[in-house]
Amino acid sequence: MRAFVFPGQGAQTIGMGRDLAxxxxxxxxxxxxxxxxxxxxxxxxxxxxxxxxxxxxxxxxPALMATSMAAxxxxxxEGSGIAEASYVAGHSLGEYSALAAAGALxxxxxxxxxxxxxxxxxxAVPVGEGAMAALLGLDFDTVQAVAAEAESGxxxxxxxxxxxxxxxxxxxxxxxVERAVEIAKDKGARRAVLLPVSAxxxxxxxxxxxxxxAAALEDVAIETPAVPVVSNVLAEGVSDPDEIRKLxxxxxxxxxxxxxxxxxxxxxxxxxIWEIGAGKALSGMVRRINRDIACxxxxxxxxxxxxxxxxxx
Numbered sequence: 097m098r099a100f101v102f103p104g105q106g107a108q109t110i111g112m113g114r115d116l117a118x119x120x121x122x123x124x125x126x127x128x129x130x131x132x133x134x135x136x137x138x139x140x141x142x143x144x145x146x147x148x149x150x151x152x153x154x155x156x157x158p159a160l161m162a163t164s165m166a167a168x169x170x171x172x173x174e175g176s177g178i179a180e181a182s183y184v185a186g187h188s189l190g191e192y193s194a195l196a197a198a199g200a201l202x203x204x205x206x207x208x209x210x211x212x213x214x215x216x217x218x219x220a221v222p223v224g225e226g227a228m229a230a231l232l233g234l235d236f237d238t239v240q241a242v243a244a245e246a247e248s249g250x251x252x253x254x255x256x257x258x259x260x261x262x263x264x265x266x267x268x269x270x271x272x273v274e275r276a277v278e279i280a281k282d283k284g285a286r287r288a289v290l291l292p293v294s295a296x297x298x299x300x301x302x303x304x305x306x307x308x309x310a311a312a313l314e315d316v317a318i319e320t321p322a323v324p325v326v327s328n329v330l331a332e333g334v335s336d337p338d339e340i341r342k343l344x345x346x347x348x349x350x351x352x353x354x355x356x357x358x359x360x361x362x363x364x365x366x367x368x369i370w371e372i373g374a375g376k377a378l379s380g381m382v383r384r385i386n387r388d389i390a391c392x393x394x395x396x397x398x399x400x401x402x403x404x405x406x407x408x409x
Contacts, residue, residue: 097182097365099326100372101382102164102194104187104352105297107375108156113163114143115397116170123166123173126203130162133204134211138162153294154214157189158207164193164373165203167394171372174404178322181370183333183361185326187378188257188298188352189213191344197372198321200340205316212312216305217348218295226296227273228256230265233286236355239264242283246276256298257352260384265291267299298351306348313341331356333364354378358385370394370403 116123117139127139141150142159150156171177178184178197186194189210196206231239236258243266246253251269253276258264266276273290280288296302318340324333329346331353358381361369371378371393379391394403 098180098368098370099183099185099361099366100168100178100181100194100197100370101184101378102186102190102197103160103371103373103375103378104190105153105156105160107373107377108150108160109374110145110147110150111143112159112374112395113166116163116166116400119397120166120170120173120400122169126166126169127162129203130158130207133207134158152214153218154211157192157210157214160189160374161193161196161206161210163395164190165196167372167396167400168197170397170400171394171403174400176404176407181323183324183326183364183366184321185357185361186328187354188328188347190373190378191325191328191347193373194325195318195321195340198323198325200319200321200325200337201316209309209312209316213305213309213348216308217297217302220304221295221301223294225270226268226301227270228265228267228291228293228296229273229277229280229289230263230291231276231280231285231288233262234264234280234283235261236264238283239266239280242266242276242279243268245279246272249275252296252300254299255351256296258355259352260355260381262286262384263381267296268301269296298347298349300349302349306345309348310345313344326357326361328352328354328357332360354381355385358382358389362386362389368392 184194195201251272253268253272256267277288318337376393
């Protein structure tokens, strides 16, 4: 069984998806539709712009989704598509890409939702007041204890991303996250570093953004996905549109349970994962979670051609 997974923020690079758009009309059509939905040439920023501007949350989120969907359309042009997947999943914003790939969300709606999501997440906490840190070499339960101890000053600190067995990210108030870094080092973390992010994602401080997404999602049609979407919040597959809507709101403040999501897919028969879109970060995480799952990163024309050739072989 195969699952398609979609990357989250941090994978963005200038030029991503351009060769796909040049080689496949269906991929170019994705970028055109996203540009139209946002009323601006996001594709120009993606292909020719400034990395710092692309990295702004409100730009990175729809840009990464567009690149993932362009790669999927290119795969479809080569004879592969969502029908070959038993599950889809995505890391944080990648869950929106997964929903679009499975037909639960329309492409234009997904682009507009991610632009709003990025803007609302950025606006939820003034710049400089929040932080995130990667704690390496500690398991999730230990990091939860670290975060709880760091919160003792009354400031929010939560385990935000459970990425793989040795990489957990904490998020919250800057001072509390800085305390967590020091506590983690004392508890034997191999490495504990602040991340270069503009806001403390996936923690209680994001509640204003969750409220904004709840309002926006009320007005968006969500269809039953072609295959179950493995939810970041539940770490299991879901297909009910009303449940998906609620989970997308909870996702803004909840932890990304990626390690558990991959483990769940493996336990439910997945032996192969295709990472669709920019970068290879999720493939690395998958290998550290379950070495029995084969990983293929498909983010450019060469990757699409190789996947198609392997299928034919």
